[in-house]
Amino acid sequence: MWLEIFITILLIKLWQKFRPKIFVTSKGKAVLITGCDTGFGHRLALRLNEHGFRVYATVISESSAGAQQLTSKAQFADKMHVIGMDVTKHDQVQKAYDYVNLHLNEKGHGDYLWALVNNAGVMAEGPLEWGSPEQYELVFDVNMFGPIRVTRTFLPLIRKSKGRIVNMVSIMGRFSVSPFVWYCMTKHAIIAFSDTLRREMRSFGVRVVTVEPAGFRTGLADESNRLSSLCRLWRKTAPEIQNDYGFNTEDNLQKILDQTNDNFKPGTNLDIVVNDLCDAVHNAEPRVRYTPVDGIVAKMLVAIIMRIPSEWLDQIFWLTQKSAKP
Template identity: 40%
Template sequence: MAALPIGLTYWDVGRLVAIVCLPLLLSCCYVTTVLVCLSVIYVAFFLYRKSTIKRIPISGQGVLITGCDTGFGHEFAKRLDSLGFTVFAGCLSEQSDGAKNLKTSKTGRLHVLGLNITKDDEVLKAVTYVTKVHEKSGCGLWALVNNAGLNMLGDIELCTMEMFYKISEVNMYGMVRVTKAFLPLIRKSKGRILNTTSVKGRLCLPKNAAYGITKFGGEAFSDVLRLEMLKFGVRVIVIEPGNYGGATGMLNEQSLKAIKRDFNAMAEKVSAEVQEVYNAKQYLEDLYKAVCGSSNSTYPGLKPVVDAMEDAVVSTHLNIDILLMEATPSMMYIALLHD
């Protein structure tokens, strides 16, 4: 979106003005009526535009998605397969339950790849595989979806440097590594790159420094990439989900065990002074209990994000800046970056 000299977008300023003025406006019944009418008109216009969005002809174009073992990537791979795309589903392990589930597809268009995005050799192996499939079937690579990611919680003083490095290697540098490897194929098709970041790439929250750094980095990387790819006709789209941890698998039993291991490591490695100031063991135990119960407050399904991903891949209307806020517990933001 267009930015003001102070660093705010016009959208940000509009929201601030609305927040300040809304109580005054609502005190007048006539103004309230007008606002309600305008809201109805806006919703009607939005639904109309949504229903008339043109879609690209789907004829087996290739789409590579990372992080398909669980969550958004897994569901999106199945969605695109059902639509007729040739899907390359990158999974951390080909033996994971998610990978085995994807292999049951009967279309012949869904390819499951072992893909650890922190490993150069595995990324290059994936490029070779996609290229061979293209040479055989002519599917091309229409879109790259950087979806794989890790979650991590903890105060800055408690997180170890190894934890900062680990999550950055996946969430940020993994995105860069995969993008650089597949850009030649995307440039040839004048296709699209979808980068999944987070609402936490726009706002800062306590105990989220390690995670937030990577998501802010993903936002910056995407915007620079957008500017550099304009001359090649390549579009860059950012998907910013909110509170979906309970539905994505980031709060499942396996993930909670990983969080518990991280917390134990924090408690063992902090200095005596930090241990005393935070009462670290009890502090982290209380935080872990809060995390275990947080899945109940997350958005119950993945459909809103998967729908947004589908729109970003198939819509022909990516020359208009769109910023949507869903007024649900998910608080999902979707930003389609444009020229």
Template identity: 35%
Template sequence: MALPYGLPQRCLQAVVACWLISAVLSFVSGGCSLVLFAYLAVVALPAVAIYSFMNVDPATKAVLVTGCDSGFGHALALHLHDLGFVVFAGCLMKDKGADTVKQLDDAGKDTGRLITVQMNVTSDAEVATAVETVRANLPPSIKGLWAVVNNAGFSTFGEMEWVPINVYEMVASINLFGLIRVTKGFLPLIREAQGRVVNVASMLGRMGAYGRSPYCATKFGVEAVSDCLRMEMKKFNVDVAVIEPGNFIAGTSLYNADVVKAQSKRMWDGMSDEIRNAYGQEYFDQKTEVMLSYTTAGVSDISPVVNAMTDAVIRVYPRCRYQPMALYELFKICVATHLPEYVFDAMFL
């Protein structure tokens, strides 16, 4: 049997906490820090292990996942279905008969536990219809909706002077306001189940990145909304978890070379002559090439993200934040959030 997600890290955190507590107590009381550490560790490590193995029964739970046409959402919907959950897969392209949606429909044919739902998260009408579809198709034995995984997202690039305001608005309408719209629509069902909301943010929700302000702004917003909602939902025993993936562009279809080239052309064509002259074609093309290189960079195996999402859904007591990313990316966030800005700029800009 595979170890629960994050068990080694949780055990390491417990050991560090025990050591710090024992050091403080020994300093105050004059006792032996090694003995105190041993006592604390004997209690803490089994408790962490027990906590890590406490899962809900998937056969009694239903989950909604948005953005299931491809990438993380598609993989997560299939994985949760395999575990035994009733899965409602929100798909933007369901009404257009997309092949990936047909794959989900085929996977759920025999069990009846994987149901695709047309959902454009920017549409009030489609989200409202999705809520009623979920209500109508919940099995009688299942109370409410155990989890909403807000995975749908969109990405773009460009320096602020290059990006039209309507593009900022469009990215926000999907990544931020779409997430809020879906969450508000399904919260009554989530409260009924005393379940959880799982929001997909990004490492770029914790730090800025050159030429990514439209995306970063929305993911910072997701972080803030999630923190506020976590506080507000405690009285209903509803959890809120945030997933902060690192660079998995190579493993998803969210961003590819054709998308970057199309976005680049629209930006250049939409600029005024003044802005074009200020930056120059050569500089603009260089930045486009950098963005093109990102489409094949990073990790192509998306299983760390899917596993983190799954843990947030299946764990009785989920973490508040999951960070499936490389150590370098964790280090970069640490520098961005804990050291002066000039240090970050000198190291990474």
């Protein structure tokens, strides 16, 4: 029996890898992408616009440099809509929905919403005890409740088109790494959300996809941004906890980043991720899960980590990572 199961799985994997790709036409199709100020969302918005999709790109600020570049760099400017939207604000999400619904149905475009890409997110780095409740609640509000809030709002339009929902997650949604506890928790949650939603939406012809990068150098991974975030987290930490950890200078905080950098080398080719995001939107038969990784060695490490027992993984992290406590 086990041999038959193994052969079946192997054949399915080979078929998925080598089957010819069939791409849907972009004509008459619109895509909503959150978090397009910078990084993956910004690049994806321009790429899909170049492919002929009508793109609704949400940004935190419509006056930001990233927002202005979306308009100036778009190959088809009339098909690039930049919308100010904070995924943590229900009224802003509803306002964005009203805008999209109006333009799809009443402005004569004749398009329908084919895909929703939940890309907006924030990084959280630091030990579990550090920071205030408000700080980690924000991480959950953006990374977890944000995609849920946006999906619930736009799902009727996606269901109508029999389109797809693409959720940007992370490989850290599959296993947890210190000191990214809050970030890992939110990504685990979105994977569970995606798996459940995919099964619920199957009868409606809606596909749900996760894209789970294994660490890339975007604005979230910028060294100065990470240090500033860690400093804010430390300043909000209770004095008695600060005393236990023994840190009192920014130099000590830099050591945490240096240790993390030694263990996790982020990829630099962002197009690897954008290619998978684009395939998830454009492919008639997208994968359920994409795991973009930069480099052969990184791919091998991810493959090993995903398959070894948790006890082994604990030991590996213990040997390779220093505790935040000196």
